[in-house]
Amino acid sequence: MTARNDIQAITERIRERSRPAREAYLDRLDAAASRSANRAVLSCGNLAHGFAVCAPSEKTALAEDRIPNLGIITSYNDMLSAHQPFETFPQLIKEAAREAGGIAQVAGGVPAMCDGVTQGQPGMGLSLFSRDVIAMATAVGLSHNMFDAAVYLGVCDKIVPGLLIAALTFGHLPAVFIPAGPMTSGLPNDEKAKVRQLYAEGKVGRAELLEAESKSYHGPGTCTFYGTANSNQMLMEIMGLHIPGSSFVNPGTPLRDALTREAAKRALAITALGNAYTPVGRVIDERAVVNGVVGLHATGGSTNHTIHLIAMAAAAGITLTWQDISDLSEAAPLLARVYPNGLADVNHFHAAGGLGFLIRELLDAGLLHEDVRTVWGEGLRPYTVEARLGDDGGVVRAPAPATSGDEKVLAPAAKAFQPTGGLKVLSGNLGKAIIKTSAVKPERRVIEAPALVFDSQQALNDAFKAGRLDHDFVAVIRFQGPKANGMPELHKLTTVLGVLQDRGRKVALVTDGRMSGASGKVPAAIHVTPEALDGGPIGKVRDGDIVRVDAETGLLEALVPPEEFAARKMPTPDLSANGHGFGRELFEGFRQLATRADHGASAFGTA
Template sequence: MTLHPEIAAVTDRVIERSREKRAAYLALMAHELESGNDRPKLGCANLAHAYAGTDEQRERLTAGRAMNIGIVTSYNDMLSAHAVYYRYPEQMKLWALEVGATAQVAGGVPAMCDGVTQGYQGMELSLFSRDTIAMGTSIALSHRTFEGAALLGICDKIVPGLLMGALRFGHLPMVLVPGGPMRSGLPNKEKAAVRERYAEGKATREELLEAEIAAYHSKGTCTFYGTANSNQMMMEAMGLHVPGAAFANPGTKLRQELTRTAVHRLTEIGWNGEDYRPIGHVVDERAIVNAAIALLATGGSTNHLIHLPAIARAAGILIDWDDFDRLSRVVPLLTRVYPNGSADVNGFEDAGGPAFVIRELLRGGLMHGDALTIARDGMAAYGRKPVLDEAEALTWPELPAKSGDDTIVRTIEEPFSDEGGFRILSGNLGRACIKVSAVERDRWTIEAPCRVFSDQQQVQDAFKAGELDRDVIVVVRFQGPRANGMPELHKLTPPLGVLQNKGFRVALVTDGRMSGASGKVPAAIHLSPEALGGGPIGKLRDGDVVRLCAEEGILQAMVEPAEWAAREQCEAPPAAVGTGRELFALMRLTASEAEMGGSAMLSAAGL
């Protein structure tokens, strides 16, 4: 199928904008391959240190003739998504031995959970945990004793952080190894309803806790289509998974065989074989555009309008929000998964999952089918679902022409919408993005007086006091990367949802982030430039009328231009301390704007 002309044009725009930085990146990776990928060049004492911790693999390691796979793991047993990785390294070592290779745990990276820290101080470390993970990945791979790497991570900041670090070792072949979602518990819609009742004082804390535990009940990722599961969709579209690995449940034979295949495939795409596929070449401009397309076609997490630009920059590629906006106008919405529908990701997988979406996008010329992937058959392989045959061996049969459930996944001929799930807004308040895939069309435009806050607790207090029972645009500022690390403001979802359910015209405007689970309330987020440092959101005053229009791409304070120009910025709140936040002051000081990825590390490196 011929590639859609607008997708080709956006890709060409990305290629041209990235030409200089991408060339420099590829030259660096060529140098790294030549100078840093040969264990026999290391000193004997260096190698002895690297091999001293292993017994069963030492002889093979010492011979130095087979691939040694570095495992970078985000395992911890506090978080359901990452607890599944507990036994992975020892299993992967055995699977490496099956094909004459070795594997070692190169290092661990932190994995924090936005679900645990939502609304509390730890959330202000969340975005910068991504840079920390990237740096931890670099440290793990810096020993020069690996010819390939397996990256074990799933959730919000972990996958982007692993990739940002791994791409600086782009001469190595690598594979992302997911763990899969927990099985379905309390339906997400019922959980959300209890949250809204609790926000209104109509449900007790005990009832709320019971509902939450019924929803988040076992090992695996959360089952709503937030940032973690959007990560998995993007890794499929970028060709960095074993095809179809995203949503197989933990603890199943299928999941085990997918991970085993990931180890085996790594040994086939190494630098000294006939099928060399280094991650720095897999993640090219086509892969980045494919990831954006998959995100838009599934109504994925708004967080990736920060994460995908940061991942791209680590590979010398520059993508911006205008690219997302242009793609969104030609990429159809093919899925309805909570919070954009009632089904969870298990229902999505049963109905066809990422494979069905990718197959349809390729069939419609809406994705680069010629992109390099870790799979031998290229992008076409990601349009088929893995199953186990009678001998429990993996096969990838063709998918049926029709969706398993067209209330969840649809073909390109019958999409839920002709456009994707995002729009870009601009005006005298700056640039912001809005996720509209779950917002009713009659709420794409909200014009109302604003109420201005400096943190989300102030919003909740005003809500409880009845001060927001009207048409209102809630403004929460000083939430950007440089102000406080850009926390998600997911705690605002229930009260704003209650106000909307009462019939009020409500919207949110913020220089912070909303959760990947953001849904039915229109929210202009990631507003840039942020309030700290002079962003115009700092000029807003209570009662100013603000116009948010996703139809026209407008975010405007309806204030006379002369008055607006003469207004002074409001005073910034003092920098917060406690919960380790003061240790990240340097990151806040040097972080880039959200559209550039909100990264202190990349900004400081000139990437």
């Protein structure tokens, strides 16, 4: 089944725009593949170092280049709940590789930081650029040229985008991404959010807040709300880089281990040494990118991916724009209600039919490209399944259920929660921005109110505690972009603005920073570009200016006479504190090189 005409037209637009960069990328991929880019080109000294710790039989096999060698890139650490399960994965992968007649080696480890730990802390200034560090660390691991394919162990916010950027840089190698799965359900996310608001209002203490947070984030696995981490897993599956049905199986279960073994064996099966060679640079093409964007909209996914998807696509020579993302949002209906777009968590989503159901609904509606290449083979239809544990301990697959197990969580395309995906581009005299409307009630999608200007989220929170914000306003938080301070998430604003909105105040946020993948009920024009430090007009807004945030018509305006607005001088902020402490001094070069948010906010530039 082919995609609908509007989906096809946007895809073709991306293809034509990207043609020069994409053709150059594929030429490099083919050249790397033709050079036998593996152990055959290594000298004896090179190779001896590369297999020094291997068993004698493995050394013989690697020396003769007879069997595939699988590189493992891992983001394991035991502080992150989402990444702690990866501790046991390398051994599972090595065992599976031996069973399949191959070898596996840990090629390298990459850093993995948790935005949940660093929210509102100085370390958050490293978060966005950790994506680029992860890509570079992955490249170091693969630079030894010992491998015929690679598997990537990553889950959370910047880790998967960084891994994919690197995988595409080594686009001649097959790549399979292996998830760890979400933690089991704990305290419901909406109950946790209520306790956060009570704490912000001084109605409960720190002990009560910590108890609620600990009951929500309580064990191994991904946080259960639908933020960037779980959006990552959806993307890897719908773009064909997971094996089918693997995204949302809980860690520490027999099925999770079986899926990990199967993924390793599949990676070995698609190397150039066999008959099903599947380089990752051919899997990720314009159609796969469009499928990822449609999946993001259909599930109400993270706003962070309006940055990450652009950077990931660029690594494959594909130029994706915010306008493409916005136009696809108009075409793709919202089929999932997972917190913060609903009360359910990802375990409820998975139980209701999960990605297998969702992909089938989107395919049958003509909203996805079916004729894509995946790590599983040709076509996306094999992903319309759910994975189960077979009697022999292996993975068996059955068609996804014909009907949703809970239409309040996962709707069929014919009963979509809303006709659009809920991510929209705003533009006007303040620049361009992204707004996520899927969790915002329709009556709150247009806000016109006086501006209150702050240069940090802490300044706004201090004003709230001082009782100065109990009225209608648009909060303008500037100097939060990639060049200013690494573009941290301003997650601590969510609770305060949510409290004021619940009191009946009309509030909105305008910022050149980011919000969490859990951006919720408050209208927020985020990623404003150009950023203030780059001369962006958001820096010219003054207290009392009437600002209009209109998610219906796509307008972001300061209602100031054009002559007056143009004549205003940009402020000169003191950002010296952003450059020191918690390792931030090491990232000065990243801040200087960073591209705009709508170009991927990358130190690597664009395609």
